[in-house]
């Protein structure tokens with residue numbers, strides 16, 4: 368008689384990091400800029416496409432942040448952040464908030480949201496979140512936000528990201 372013992376650990380990955388990235392890139396996403404106001408008053412914002420919905424009741428969303436990200440200290444400790452879902456005409460902001468930190472906020476129009484988080488004018492949708500919980504996994508931290516307020520522009524065309532390039536929608 369042979370006993371089947373279920374493994375307690377994953378096997379070693381059978382693929383390269385390059386293959387993993389390319390495979391993940393086949394999952395087309397929207398693009399967000401997650402924003403917050405640091406305790407020092409500094410405006411925080413970075414481009415993130417790891418956003419997803421979690422729960423309707425209570426209303427929860429998630430996104431993940433690299434442990435190496437400069438925004439991690441402010442976002443981990445702050446009480447609130449906003450997830451700004453970008454419209455197609457905000458591609459330049461998506462690129463800017465993924466590049467060097469200096470000057471990200473130059474000439475950016477925003478209004479103040481819950482906990483002081485800046486809400487980007489012209490975003491396709493905005494989720495104002497209480498910073499409910501964080502889970503360290505691998506080289507990222509998963510943030511779960513409890514949505515206190517949200518709104519959207521019904522007429523907005525969303526910015527999309529797929530295989531390292533930006534797109535907008537094209538109905539089939």
Ligand SMILES: Cc1cc2nc3c(=O)[nH]c(=O)nc-3n(C[C@H](O)[C@H](O)[C@H](O)COP(=O)(O)O)c2cc1C
Nearest residue numbers: 413414415416417431432433436437438465466528
């Ligand atoms: C389309 C796109 C999506 C991205 N998504 C994420 C993400 O979900 N999480 C993350 O940590 N970085 C993501 N990045 C990279 C960050 O935007 C980039 O590393 C940024 O410089 C981090 O800013 P910070 O160091 O000020 O925190 C993404 C970049 C692009 C262009």
